[in-house]
Amino acid sequence: MTRVLSTLLGLAVLASTNLWGVLAIFDDEINSVDWQLSNIGKYECIVPVSIENSNDQLLVLSTLGDKSLLSWIDSTNGQLLDRLPLDFLATDATTSNRNELVLQKEGEVNVVIDPLNGLGNQDSDAAFDYQTYSSCRPDLSLVQSANGKLKVLDNDKQHVVYLQDLPENYSGVTYFKRCEDGSFDIITSTSAGEYQFSKVDNFEVTQSWARDESLTNIKAFAFLSAKDPLSSKIFAKISQEEFMSIPEAYTYRLSQNVQRLKNFIVERNFSVGNIVKDILLGEDDEATLLQKDINFGFLKYLIVATEEGRIVxxxxxxxxxxxxxxTQLKDISRIEATNSETEILIVAESGDLWHLDISAIEKAPFVLKKSHLPANRHAEPFENGEYIYLGLEDGSKTVFKIHKPRPNEEFYLLDHNETHLSASLYKDYAVENTWKIELDEGEKIIAFAKRDQSPVVSVGNILGNRTVLYKYLYPHLAAYVTGETSTETMTIRIIDTVTGELVHSVVHKDLVDLSSPINLVLGEHWCIYTYFSRAPVPEQKIAVIELYESLTPNERLSNTSSEIDALSNVLKPQVIQKAYIYPEIIKNLALTKTKFGITIRSVALELESGQITYLPKFILNARRAEEALMTADDKREFLNSPYVSAIPISDFTILTHHKHVLSGPSSELVSVATNLESTSIVCSLGHDIFCTRVSPSSQFDKLKPSFQKGQLISTVIGLLLVCFFIRPMVDTKKLKTKWFVKG
Known part of the structure; x- marks a missing residue:
């Protein structure tokens, strides 16, 4: 009877664990962990897609770098429909009588485009005529602005048919179209980059929308972490316990936990059903989700500076x-958080230095102080913003001290431009030049990178036979790429930043296209760079250089008991390098960063196609060999795979999904760590702004919201009940076994 009862109980437990079915699913997190601000930029010209009155789309001509951008906007709601980068700079545009878009380039060359699909029409004989309706200089003879009001007159200019208040920072009317029935469309703009559309029919506004283009072309940025509002309360409670004896502190903490339990029960109206429901099936409210984002480090603030001087x-x-x-500063070059991220420094090339208080981070800041530095070509805050290194226009250097300096401080400073690299030592409140590298004539620096200072979790690579290949972890390294146009060659050099000594160099003579993007990143013991070459065939290449203390396994040459003196370092690395072919042109590179550096390091890639993807570092492995040359130990090595010259783009690593990011010519790809070791935030900042979260090693330290919490708890309770009923049976069986009693 007991055995039957336990069997039925076990079946009941299994049934209870499946009450809610299988809820664990693999959900696509698109639009929940990523976002994009798709910008158009300054509206240089606005024309209708069609000259018909029923037209519901507008074409906007703007600037993208040194070329033009065509954008399609839904005139009913302001939604951006599509964008088309052009390969030339258009100076004017108009719509012909045959509904063709005619663009004028420099030299009065006309380009005809079908405005419905963006395709060129070389056979068209449409000419640019300034008398044609709606050019980049709209007819504003019926529009007046005065005394804070915008007026639209009738055709006889006798009566006002429309009147509206001018927006703040009003700069002008960008678009005006009047139809035969008396209705008209008008777009006003502000100096801050905001555009307001109104459609007026029968003296009433029938459609209106606004677009904010102020965040186009980011010039500087800074990431700040959110402060935990509960941390101050916890710190206060802990501080109270410091003055208590052990029994008093234990009693105090117990009372606090009992009070939290009471509050939990009171909030659920003493209902057992509500308590069980919230524990097993309850979903987090907004406050709980916000607290989780703070704890996980997802809630960060991105402070950016626009080219018009706005801080957002x-x-x-x-x-x-x-x-x-x-700020009205048109040349902001740097934003730096300081004073425990309660202040930010705004540095401009003209020398203006603003201190803003952001202690209430979600409220508008106020100016603490304004200073003026020498005009500079390069500004780099260091030591948490306590100092600012300035490279001046005349080639001299100086350090500006924000606060009172501490004595006996020494800092090595590195500076570079297109023709040279130089280093300085800041000591005793003075800058002393230490070394300088001048490039040959015709050679210039294209890319530069300092060694990434993320935490190092292992000193070597474990091979398949359990031996170790020790990494070259010398911290004072930098790498730069130089190009020579006459010979179409490119050289990568890795140097010691303290002495300026050359550590390693590689020369590429495969007809490198120096006009294409060339990128460089320097990790803990490896360097990755990308370039486009035309020999033997045109292709995008991505190469890796790895530095080791020795290529002999288990041979370590550095001394683990003492720190290497940079001025007397004689340990030089041994190098392995490998190159791969990539299917698309790579515009930007960035290393994904995590809090402790345990997660597999990856390289984020921004492609010219408008996509952002990433490659795990183990794919870009310089030690990969062809399968025929791999030994049994090589095949047993963790994450080692045979060498294949071409690296395909995996759909599972596309961070932008279906989005198309227009980065612009001076965009930056950046990564910041979160409090979760598995997760990094990757952002592209340029013409558009795009941010997402990436987990190269999967989210091993975070449970999904759909995790079967109730099912797990019920399973544990069921197993405990089964053990409770089975335990007497087991004890009886053991007793009978000892007395040799057959049961």
């Missing part, structure tokens, strides 16, 4: 604008 604070989770602040 964005929620890095969603792109929501929290506040904006006008």
């Amino acid at each position: 604070n964005l929620d890095a989770r969603t792109g929501r604008k929290l506040w904006s602040f006008e």
Whole structure:
């Protein structure tokens, strides 16, 4: 009877664990962990897609770098429909009587485009005529602005048919179209980059929308972490316990936990059903989700500076604008958080230095102090913003001290431009030049990277036979790429930043296209760079250089008991390198960063196609060999695979999904760590702004919201009940076994 009862109980437990079915699913997190601000830029010209009155699309001509951009906008709601980068700079545009878009280039050369699909029409004989309706200089003879009001007159200019208040920072009317029935469309603009559309029919506004283009072309940025509002309360409670005896502290903490339990029960109206429901099936409310984002480090603030001098604070989770602040500085080069991230420094090339208080991070800041530095070509804050290194226009260097300096401080500073590299030592409140590298005539620096200072979790690579290949972890390294146009060659050099000594160099003579993007990153013991070459065939290449203390396994040459003196370092690395072919042109590179550096390091790639993807570092392995040359130990090595010259693009690593990011010519690809070791935030900042979260090693330290919490708890309870009923049976069986009693 007991055996039958336990069997039925076990079946009941299995049934209870499946009450809610299998809820674990693999969900696509698109639009939940990533966001994009798709910008058009300054509206140089606006023309209708069709000259028909029923037209519901507008074509906007703007600037993208030194070329033009065509954008299609839904005139009913302002939604951006599509964008087309052009390979030339258009100076004017108009719509012909045959509904063709005619663009004028320099030299009065006309380009005809079908405005419905963006395809060129070389056979068209349409000419550019400034009398044709709607050019980049709209007819504003019926529009007047005065005394804070915008007026639209009738055809006889006798009566006002429309009147509206001018927006703040009003700069002009960008678009005006009047139809035969008396209705008209008008777009006003502000100096801050905001555009307001209104469609007026029978003296009433029937459609209106606004677009904010102020976040186009980011010039500087800074990431700030959110402060945990509970941390101050926890710190206060811990501080109280410091003055208590052990029994008093234990009693105090127990009372606090009992009070939290009471609050939990009271919030659920003493209902057992509500308590069980919230424990097993309850979903997190907004406050709980916000606290999780703070704890996980997902809630970060992205503070950016635009080319018009506006400072904007964005929620890095969603792109929501929290506040904006006008500085009127057109040449901001750097934003740096300082004073425990309660202040930010705004540095401009003209020498202006602003201190803004952002202690209330989600509220508009205020100016603490304004200073003026020498005009500079390069500014780099260091030591958490306590100092600012300035490279001046005349080639001299100086260090500006924000606060009172501490004595006996020494800092090595590195500077470079297109023709030279130089290093300095800041000591005793003075800058002393230490070394300088001048490039040959015709050679210039194209890319530069300092060694990434993320935590190092292992000193060597474990091989398949359990031996170790020790990494060259010398911290004072930098790498730069130089190009020579006459010979179409490219050279990569890795140097010691303290002495300027050359550590390793590689020369590429395969007809390198120096006009294409060339990128470089320097990791813990490896260097990755990309370039486009035309020999033997045109192709994008990505190469890796790895530095080791010795290529003999288990041979370590560095001394683990003492720190190497940079000025007397005689240990030189041994090098392995490998090159791969990539199917698309790579525009930018960035290393994914995590809090402790345990997650597999990856390289984020921004492609010219508008996509952002990533490659795990083990794919870009310089020690990969062809399968026929691999030994049994090589095949047993963790994450080692045979060498294949071409690296395909995996659909599973596309971070932008179906989105298309227009980065612009001076965009930056950046990565910041979160509090979760598995997760890194990757952002592209340029013409568009795109941010997402990436987990190269999967989210091993975070449970999904769909995790079967209730099912797990019920399973544990069921197993405990089964053990409770089975335990007497086991004890009886053991007793009978000892007395040799057959049961």
